[in-house]
Amino acid sequence: MTPSPQSIAIIGAGVAGLVTAKTLVARGYDCTVFEAGTRVGGVWAAGYPGFGVQVQRELYEFPDWPLPADVPDFTPGELVQRHLEDYARHFAVWPRIVFATPVRELRADPAGGWLLTTEHDGERASRHFDFVVACTGLYSNRPHRPSFAGEAEFRGEILHLAELGDRERLRGRRVAIVGFGKSASDAALEAAAVARATTIVFRAPHWPVPARLLGILPFKWAMLNRLTSSLLPPHYRPSALERALHSIGKPLVWLWWRIVEGLLVAQFGLGSRDGTRPDLVPKQPIEREAFSEAVMLPRPAFYRALRSGLVEPLQTEIATLTPTGAVFANGATREFDTLLLATGWETDYGWIARDLRETLHFDDDGLYLYRQMLSPDVPGLAFVGYASTITSTLTYNLQARWLADLLDDRHRLPAAAAMREDVDAQRAWKRRTMPFSRGRAARLLLHMLHYHDSLLEDIGVTPLRKRGWYAPFKEVFAPYEPRDYREVAADRE
Amino acid sequence: MNDALLAGAVFGFVLGVLHATALWRAALRFPGATPATRLRYVAWTIALWTLFGSYVLWLWAPACVAYAWVVWRRRA
């Protein structure tokens, strides 16, 4: 590690870049933020029609910079973006940002530190930095575009959701959507509002997470508390209680998740009712599926649209495109004018020099890092934002605080061998308990409490954040939210 | 019925004491956890386990049967 570096480059001005810059600037570090685009906000600066946060407003805000009171739940993307602009201005990050300047290459400086090559107005320039924080996001602006047999013959239009712009483009057309994640469900509803016919094509359905369980209990009470966290397939560093729960108590844990599945089947009407409607019950148990690529909180109208036939669900995959539509793997055929790909975005670390990428060791399922931030083999480079949780604004804040404390020498890293051992244990755990995805290494989701706890323990702050007489009760049953960490984010604890 | 409830409560109490001990020791690692806070955690932990012990125990028993049945069917 490089204690107290003189100059720090932060790559990216999305949520992760902004919170990292805010934290390090407050500690007096000389930071420069390079942003490829012309606005702050990352994914929130550009979106597809109808996009917004997937969770209640209080779960997606900074612990020390709450959203304005008039912001609705499931905050629309443009409001998040505006909030991030205010954040960057308030915390004096804005003047540190160099816009429209993508980092083209990061390589080790033979004299120590890093050489960063950036591009601005077609001109390239290289600069030395002592320390680099990569905050380029899990999803680049490069859409993930699967290719299909027969693509050349198809006479319609193939669009990635990122290119859709306005839903009016779909008016009067027959639309087939590929995917079953949150963006696919949003796209299906947008298309259904204007298209002549809408079909959604997916390999397997996923368990939906309702905004309110049974229409009553906000999902955060069922999902984001320590009780649920301890009932998940155990973390790779389980507590004694969790170990007991998942050995002698395993039948109870099993029963719990089957009850949850039953409630979801009833609430969303996922069952086929003896073949009278499509069977949308996922085959994977929810406690495993909850860590898949496409975990989602669909808008309530989505499952209604599937049941009513407004959006036709087709569980199969495209075998080949034809001039006017597609033949599917299950033998079905459909005609359509637009094939809309809701197949996500790719992570892009092409700007990291090849030799460095090899040392970092990218696996098929992503980059495994110590505390999701550091490679034991590449000191001086950190990743903030390479962690997929449900409250990223909080997670990235805690990561930034952990990193700032490390640079200030307030806590120390274990030896490289111990870090490697931890990374290996984490990799084995994720591969055992989570389905494959290209971003599995970054995946934490409902395990985020375990992760937040370990960051706080490292910096010597108690992970038990609930306050007051009922704190021990709340620790078990109440949801954990960004506001519980206000003192930590504001550097007061 | 009363005996079943009592057995569950005793079972919960024992687990509560174990859990509370672990919490007490964990709290010692962090600055700022006053003895009063630690005592509050201990009291609540034992109380909650004692209160819910019966549910835990008497749900666990049928869950064992159901779980064993499912595992057996999967293997068969």
Ligand SMILES: Cc1cc2nc3c(=O)[nH]c(=O)nc-3n(C[C@H](O)[C@H](O)[C@H](O)COP(=O)(O)OP(=O)(O)OC[C@H]3O[C@@H](n4cnc5c(N)ncnc54)[C@H](O)[C@@H]3O)c2cc1C
């Ligand atoms: C519709 C939608 C709903 C979501 N809902 C939630 C939710 O409910 N809860 C949740 O936790 N998360 C949610 N997310 C995830 C969201 O992506 C994260 O919360 C967070 O915004 C990611 O921020 P980031 O800074 O890590 O990455 P990004 O927002 O991707 O920002 C990365 C930035 O880096 C820049 N960049 C990339 N490469 C370079 C380069 N080479 N040089 C310079 N700059 C570069 C990019 O231009 C971009 O500005 C949602 C995302 C979407 C799209």
